[in-house]
Amino acid sequence: MRVMKFGGTSVGDPPRIANLCDIVLGALPLAPVVVVSAASRVTDMLLTAGRAAAQGTVDAGPIEARVKTLLDAFSLDHGLVEAELRGLREALGVIASRGEADAERMDLVESFGERISARAIAATLRLRGVDAVHADAFDLGMVTDANFGGAEPLLESADLLRAAIEALVAAGKVPVVTGFIGRTLDGRVTTLGRGGSDYSAAIVGAAVHADEIEIWTDVPGVMSADPRVAPDARTIPVLSFHEAAELAYFGAKVLHPKTIHPAVKRGIPVRVKNTFTPEHPGTVITADGDRSARGVRALAHKRGIRTVNVVSTRMLLAHGFLAKIFEVFARHRVVVDLVSTSEVSVSCTVDKDDGLDAAIRELRSFGEVTVAHGQTLVCIIAAGLLEDPRPCAQVFGVLADEGIPAQLLTMGASAINLSLLVPDAKGEQAVRALHRALFAAVS
Ligand code: ADP
Ligand code: ASP
Ligand code: MG
Numbered sequence: 446m447r448v449m450k451f452g453g454t455s456v457g458d459p460p461r462i463a464n465l466c467d468i469v470l471g472a473l474p475l476a477p478v479v480v481v482s483a484a485s486r487v488t489d490m491l492l493t494a495g496r497a498a499a500q501g502t503v504d505a506g507p508i509e510a511r512v513k514t515l516l517d518a519f520s521l522d523h524g525l526v527e528a529e530l531r532g533l534r535e536a537l538g539v540i541a542s543r544g545e546a547d548a549e550r551m552d553l554v555e556s557f558g559e560r561i562s563a564r565a566i567a568a569t570l571r572l573r574g575v576d577a578v579h580a581d582a583f584d585l586g587m588v589t590d591a592n593f594g595g596a597e598p599l600l601e602s603a604d605l606l607r608a609a610i611e612a613l614v615a616a617g618k619v620p621v622v623t624g625f626i627g628r629t630l631d632g633r634v635t636t637l638g639r640g641g642s643d644y645s646a647a648i649v650g651a652a653v654h655a656d657e658i659e660i661w662t663d664v665p666g667v668m669s670a671d672p673r674v675a676p677d678a679r680t681i682p683v684l685s686f687h688e689a690a691e692l693a694y695f696g697a698k699v700l701h702p703k704t705i706h707p708a709v710k711r712g713i714p715v716r717v718k719n720t721f722t723p724e725h726p727g728t729v730i731t732a733d734g735d736r737s738a739r740g741v742r743a744l745a746h747k748r749g750i751r752t753v754n755v756v757s758t759r760m761l762l763a764h765g766f767l768a769k770i771f772e773v774f775a776r777h778r779v780v781v782d783l784v785s786t787s788e789v790s791v792s793c794t795v796d797k798d799d800g801l802d803a804a805i806r807e808l809r810s811f812g813e814v815t816v817a818h819g820q821t822l823v824c825i826i827a828a829g830l831l832e833d834p835r836p837c838a839q840v841f842g843v844l845a846d847e848g849i850p851a852q853l854l855t856m857g858a859s860a861i862n863l864s865l866l867v868p869d870a871k872g873e874q875a876v877r878a879l880h881r882a883l884f885a886a887v888s
């Protein structure tokens with residue numbers, strides 16, 4: 446089986462949907478299983494509608510208009526998604542009556558983006574003669590924990606998904622499955638976190654032992670930097686799971702960070718391709734990647750990072766100090782990315798506010814704590830940084846030439862990544878300049 450995931454832009458406008466149909470038609474001999482996102486912008490619109498409902502305004506109008514325009518482009522009957530639009534209005538009504546947009550209710554609201562998309566795409570494929578059937582992932586066995594807004598699929602999902610999907614494929618059907626959503630064992634709808642359809646595709650792919658998982662998007666593969674920021678970014682033909690995980694984690698939105706894991710465990714290659722240029726081979730991500738690759742491979746960046754600095758003379762010659770600090774972060778479930786220490790200070794970065802205030806209150810008992818906001822984390826993924834010091838020298842040179850101050854420079858022990866922080870206002874300039882310099886020699 447071949448799992449093919451189509452992201453928001455690929456299911457968000459008629460020419461792209463037409464391409465999607467051609468791509469699936471071409472893959473029929475491979476027994477395709479299609480996983481779809483909500484049409485582009487729809488998840489954001491659903492979130493806006495949910496928040497407005499909490500303020501007393503129930504209005505699904507803009508979402509209905511967007512959905513109906515897409516259906517009309519293929520002359521599809523609006524009745525196809527009537528039940529979902531009704532469900533959405535009801536869910537918004539519940540939020541309005543409670544006066545609160547809590548995570549559980551918001552997950553239900555958000556789920557309708559993918560549910561509508563799966564129905565519309567399956568119907569469009571049927572118009573092209575494909576025996577497609579839509580399926581809500583939870584009806585096929587995607588069961589999750591109750592961590593609304595970032596739910597984790599339960600282990601039993603794999604067997605359930607496999608049995609259900611195999612039965613559909615054996616009956617000659619092409620399943621069109623919702624990405625992003627699941628359901629708790631007691632029947633409450635969950636989402637896997639923003640960008641989570643990639644993760645759904647990887648879970649489905651691992652469950653059915655797919656020969657490959659294809660991620661169809663709006664760029665020709667994983668590129669050497671975000672092409673919206675660095676116009677000279679180029680496709681990386683082969684990446685290792687490790688490199689891709691670092692890139693995804695440090696901000697390359699093209700893949701959800703967790704996507705990689707279920708696929709790695711089964712050794713299933715993940716291929717990232719562009720729906721508009723299907724003939725382009727894109728990027729293939731495999732366990733080993735390109736073992737002969739040397740030098741800088743890619744840049745990733747993430748805005749809005751906070752740095753927490755703890756300064757204490759009590760750290761002088763003390764043991765267990767770091768352990769105490771990280772125990773506080775762990776207890777408050779604050780994820781720390783970069784860490785840098787001196788004899789009297791510890792600095793680290795976190796990318797979310799959740800739990801941070803409480804952690805900081807406790808950290809004050811160890812020393813003086815300051816928090817800096819508005820920084821961009823730039824991560825340079827390279828092969829062989831330990832043997833070749835030139836990329837590091839180049840990075841410092843570029844930042845000096847551009848007059849961009851950097852802090853918290855960190856090179857991981859695996860030596861495949863060099864990370865640093867710059868002010869948000871200079872973040873994109875830093876990425877562009879670093880990309881231009883680091884890749885000039887490569888072309
Ligand atoms: P989809 O809706 O298909 O899931 P996303 O918007 O989530 O697509 O991801 C694709 C976007 O990721 C691209 O349009 C691009 O701007 C961004 N992106 C960030 N970093 C990279 C990178 N290194 N390579 C490719 N795309 C990247
Ligand atoms: N529709 C969801 C989002 O916008 C999931 C996804 O697109 O992957 O985050
Ligand atoms: Mg995405």
